[in-house]
Each structure stands twice: as C-alpha cells, then as structure tokens.
Amino acid sequence: MEKAILGLDIGGTGIKGGILINGELEDIRSISTPAKETKEHILETIAAFIESYLHYDLAGIGIGIPGLVNVREGIVLGLSNIPAFQHVELKKFLVQRFGKPVFINNDANCFASGVHKFGVGRKFNHLVGLTLGTGIGGGIVINGHLYSGVNSAAGEWCSASYLDHDYEHYCSGKFFEKYYHSKPKSLAKKALAGDPIAIQAFEEFGHHLGELIKHILYGLAPEAIILGGSIRKTYPLFKKSMMKSLEGFNYPTVIENLQILLSEMDETGIHGAVALVELETEIVNN
Template identity: 40%
Template structure:
C-alpha cells in the first residue's frame, strides 16, 4: 500500500492506495498558512492515521517548484510560509517511510496518464485550474520537469493588466465579489449573472489554451482542478475565444478533455513512489 498526498493552496488530502484504488482518504482545510510549523503539523496529522507497517512509501504533490531528487520545496505562492522546505527529510524522519515529492500538477498528469483520460496519448499538456493555474507537460510518455519542476509555469505569462493565472484561477472570481463555488451553484439554478461570468471566464481560459497550443502543439490538453467542475458552463465561450487561432488544422487535431477521474491527484501522488516518472 502507498499513501498519496495532495497539498493544495486551500486543502490537504491524503489517501491510502492499493492497486490503483483509494481505500481510505482524509481531507483537512489548510489553515494558518503564514506559519510553516502549523502547516507541517496539518500535513502530518492528515498522513498519520493512514500509516501502518504495510505502507511502502508516501508520494506528495505540492503546488510549487521542487528539487525532486532531494524533496525540497521552494516558494509556494499560495502558502506564504513555504520558502524552502525540506519536505522529504521532514516526513521521512516523522514516519520512517520513503517519501517522494513532485509538483501537484505533474502528479495530476501522471495519474491521468496511468489511470485516466490521458492513457491513449504520448504527448499532452495537463492544466489544473483552482486556487492557481498549473500546467504539466508530458512528451513521449515522460514528464518534462525542467529545473526544479519549473517547466510549464505559463500562468505567470503577462496577460491584460496582470497575468494568465489572475484571470484563469480563483482570483478571477474575486473580481466579481464571489467564488467559483457560489457561481457554480448559481449557474445550476440558471441565474443569468452567473452564466455570464462563467462565459467571461471561458474566454480567458481559451486564451490560456492558445498559449499552450502555440508553445507545445500537444496531442491533447487535459483540464482538471476544482474550477473545471463547472466545465459545461464555460466550454462554449472557451472554444469561441480560440476561433482566431492561427493554425486551424492543428486546432482540429488537438483534443481538449475534461478530467473526470475520481481521486486523480491522490493516485498521481501515490504513483511517485515506485516510479517517480511516467513509463
């Protein structure tokens, strides 16, 4: 058995995994993000109930750049206290199990390639939209990490008066004095204002996809993350904003897929333990 952990900017989840199935999972809301000790205590508290002699290792995805070889996490944007954290060392000393650390969106891509919608593709880009905007790149069935998992950080590309992430993640909904969750429920009730905001969001996300297509020309783009749960409300405007893409023949060949694989972040994190890379 393996423990997979997904550290997000909002929540921490851990799951006990065997044979590609999540046997048990625990989730806590991440609090006191300005305290490194407090956040580490929360991570330990989520993992600890799952640890047993049968557990072979722990894989953890984090929303930032990572020195994969040494398991050191740097500069987590949505957790201000995490500047340089020797996470592998800390967790191995705590649990006496091998620990493997990677970027959370890389884990999402890894999980989808092994267990989900990306299995048919040799090269694809995974995009996760939630608290932030994250991207993972798979080329010829292998994750392309760059230095310290720094490849694919397209969210920081300049866009309008901010950057792509600002208009394509949870911060976009702050502009409208609401949250993605509230707008999702309002859209389900057919409220015009909510539907209009989702269309506006789709326009911005379509521009993100154009950047991905120009940069990587992948076989597929996989959309995941909490905001993607509202996919049907922004899908149309997302595609409309891509109408001016310069290479229509390429656009026709690229498949845009909404990830629906349950617990994919945990499965991807757990997959770090035996392989640390796509095979």
C-alpha cells in the same frame, strides 16, 4: 500483505491522504493544515499523519504541494499560503523519520501525472493538465513522462503576462471574484437559471481560457488538454466561447487533432502523488 503507496496532497487549508493498493485508491483521510504555525510544527503534523498509515506495508510516499520544489533533493522552495514553509528539506526529514522512498512535486504536475497514469489521459503520450480553481496550475506529460522542468516550474502559465495582468487573473476563480464579485459555483447556478450577467461571466471566462490554450498549443501542441479543478464542473457554460477563441489558432490541423477532456477523478491530487512513486520506482501493484 500487498505493497501500498501513500499519497499526500498538501494544501494551504488541508492535507489529504490516501493509499493505493491493488490498483485502487482507498482509506482517504484529511486533516487541517496548521498553515500559521512554525515549520517544525507543520513537519510534525505531516509526520503524525503519515504515522497513522503505517499499519500498511508502505513501498513509498508521494507528495504534491502548491509551490515550487527542488524535485531531485525533495526541497520545498516556498509556499505562498504557508509562510513558514520556505526552503524545507521535506524529503530528508521524512526519509530519516520513516526510512521509505519519498517523492515530491508541484501539485499541478501531480495532477497531470495522475490523469495520465489513472484517468482520461491514459491513452495519450503528450498531454497538458490544467487545474481550474482558486488559481490555475499546469502540468506537462511528454512522451509518456512527466516533465517538471527546473524546480518543478514547467507549466506555470499562471504567471505569464496576459492583457493587463496574467493568465491566472483571468482563467481561475479570481476572474469571477474580481469582475463579478462572486464565486464560480454561485454564478453557475445563476447562469443555469438564465441570468444574463452570469452567462456573460462564463462566456468571458471561456474566451480567456481559450487564449491560454492557444498559448500552450504554440509551445507544446499536445494531443490532449485535461481540465481539472472545481471550475471544470461548469464546462458546459464556457465550452462554446472557449472553442470560439480557439478558431483563431494559426494551425487548424493542431486543433483538429486536439482533445479537450474533463478529469473524471475528484482525488487527482492523491492519485498524482502516488503516481510519482510508481513512475519513479516502477512498482507493480497489481
């Protein structure tokens, strides 16, 4: 039997899992996250989910979580949407339970790692991954390697000050709900039908996202920025205003050499989690 890697994408509402074997992701499953339960209950839920995959010959387990992580020790430092999961020694718990290598990182870092290893980012040595959803997350790949920083906090542009708030306030689903009292998906339908207010919403969103991208370019000047998350599917509605915003960048040659691409993978969280294991242990699956 070929060695397999288990990837878990742990979120506030659901836990998704999948197996990478022979270079292909398969056996994707999901369960609800018991977000309001005790730490012990959540740990046992994760362990039971992993046990359901033990009929595979697992070479390792990769996990992405929406919060900060002490990557070396595998300690989850805190999750805002899972109150009991604060300073949890998740790696130690799982290694003791299953005896397998375990690697844990922030979910946005996993996204960047996943698109670099398996997706449209494969041809780039330097890229930034941005997940556009309920919030906004960022991950960085430099010289072909994921850069997580201290406690996986690299790429947390969501919290950087912008206008009267921060970038997440203007570059995620929060923008549409705060200023247009609607979800991006429903607004997109209206915009495609010609609704001028909905069209304006995405034009404003694109401007703000362009300002965030300029902020990123001044610090990193990557070859590519890969957009993921559900809002990426509305890209035609905000692309023009985003690019218009980028015209104000001070170094035109950086813009000329920049590619902004959409992730083609819907399971980038799981792909990124298994990429953590591959990159750390140099497992060959083909």
